[in-house]
Amino acid sequence: MPSAGNQTYHHGDLRSALLDAASARIENQGIEGLSLRKLADDVGVSRSALYHHFRDKNALLNAVAANGFANWIAMTSESGGDESVPAPVRMKQFVHGYVHWAVKHPQLYDLMFGRPIWKNDLADDELKDVAYPAFQYMLSLITHWQQQGLLLADKPALRQTQVIWATLHGLAKLVTDGVYADSSHIDEMCDCAVNMLLPKQ
Amino acid sequence: MPSAGNQTYHHGDLRSALLDAASARIENQGIEGLSLRKLADDVGVSRSALYHHFRDKNALLNAVAANGFANWIAMTSESGGDESVPAPVRMKQFVHGYVHWAVKHPQLYDLMFGRPIWKNDLADDELKDVAYPAFQYMLSLITHWQQQGLLLADKPALRQTQVIWATLHGLAKLVTDGVYADSSHIDEMCDCAVNMLLPKQ
DNA sequence: ATCTTTATCTTGACAGTGTCAAATTATAAG
DNA sequence: CTTATAATTTGACACTGTCAAGATAAAGAT
Structure with missing residues (x-):
């Protein structure tokens, strides 16, 4: 049972982690400055891991x-x-x-x-x-x-x-x-x- | 002295042609649907010809x-x-x-x-x-x-x-x-x- | 325990984007 | 007719969102 913030293969709570990171980036740079790939880097995950939690951007x-x-x-x-x-x-x-x-x-x-x-x-x-x-x-x-x-x-x-x-x-x-x-x-x-x-x- | 709408190398009035085409595309599909490359196709000109008339998009x-x-x-x-x-x-x-x-x-x-x-x-x-x-x-x-x-x-x-x-x-x-x-x-x-x-x- | 299934994540790839540098071509100037 | 200048193109780059196929971990069944 991996807890949030782990370095395991399965992130554990990627969905909310992505949401938090996205909110943070939007708050700083706005929607225009939000790229899915940078977001993935923020969370420390691959580009397309997001697509298992959100249909698209x-x-x-x-x-x-x-x-x-x-x-x-x-x-x-x-x-x-x-x-x-x-x-x-x-x-x-x-x-x-x-x-x-x-x-x-x-x-x-x-x-x-x-x-x-x-x-x-x-x-x-x-x-x-x-x-x-x-x-x-x-x-x-x-x-x-x-x-x-x-x-x-x-x-x-x-x-x-x-x-x-x-x-x-x-x-x-x-x-x-x-x-x-x-x-x-x-x-x-x-x-x-x-x-x-x-x-x- | 090439007139507008010519097939010559120099378009003649590319700036206003681009403006018209852009306005048309925006009116139909909105700003999100406007790509510079499609726009160039509309006018019948290369992708980067635009940059001699507008600094950027x-x-x-x-x-x-x-x-x-x-x-x-x-x-x-x-x-x-x-x-x-x-x-x-x-x-x-x-x-x-x-x-x-x-x-x-x-x-x-x-x-x-x-x-x-x-x-x-x-x-x-x-x-x-x-x-x-x-x-x-x-x-x-x-x-x-x-x-x-x-x-x-x-x-x-x-x-x-x-x-x-x-x-x-x-x-x-x-x-x-x-x-x-x-x-x-x-x-x-x-x-x-x-x-x-x-x-x- | 081992096998199977399912959910999750990664890598590779593709089409599309804006933008620039260098080369090409046409017009204007001398 | 030569030179200079403006206009246009081609090649290339980095970046984007998205998908398919493979790899990995967790959960469920036997």
Whole structure:
């Protein structure tokens, strides 16, 4: 029974080792800098050992992206579950949380949304099963805000969710592209977004 | 004096021929499907002839993207210059125009914004010289709307421009990724965005 | 224990990619 | 007509993802 990190012929837990190494490389150099052969070298294994754990490169990237979504959901549902703070503050926190998470993991965020996974239908079921609940969670959040009167009820919650996500994603792109590295700009932009999206009383 | 389309050794206008062929291929198969060697075949020229007109593949993609920005500016400034219609209608038209342009040229739009040109500092001066005025035009538009009272003056026009562009880009991503192919959804989403971004009187 | 089966990993190979150096050819300049 | 310059090609290199066939280790059966 070989343990992880052994020098045996059978690696033991190659799948997760590959996932970790891939995440690390993506975090440092981005998706463009990820080659399967370098990855194999990192883990100390042959080029094509990977194919016994992932169908192809895309499947590996999907798995990394799926981890990203799981990570995002954990972060978000944790910080958003505090019912004691008033709804406007929670929305503000949510917006800042979303954008700051993207700033903290720019390469991962880019993999999850920027790479044409969705356009080219490259997302496998495992990824969809994690990504869809993420959007669903946002929808439930915004439905709740609408019921509380924070948002108007003149448009369906689905549409408002799409618009709000669009704004969040656009802001995230703006900051992860490095044009606005200054963190004060980020917070000002988030505040401005909340200010514009919330109906003035 | 060889004319374009000749079979002579010197192509005559290889640069623009390559640009056209690249645009065509990108429009059909996207950036991922663009190989320099296939491109050379399309134009009927050797693999490395390209390097006498573009420094590398990135320079070619930059040139195509620059054309896209020029195209976008032409479309926008044409449809946005009508001062006879009231400002709220013009903003609505602007939003719909932006998203529909993205839907019409999804692959080009993806090249202009989706590919990590900006994040990885791959944009050359030629591209920046076209892309920056595009944003500047939006800024002037929104400053104008603010002066007309269509938007509040409680936040700087630059911040509001960033937020509005973020929303537009997010919507464009939503629709170009093909999740919402139905055009009625697109219009509803645009309307909802305008509805939310404009201050309620 | 030994044999068989199965999962895992490696080596060799192939087609494809972007890119460069050197050689070739056509155009322009003197 | 010669020279210089620009445009294009051929050969080559390192790199990529992926597959087929063989080698090796672990697990299961007898």
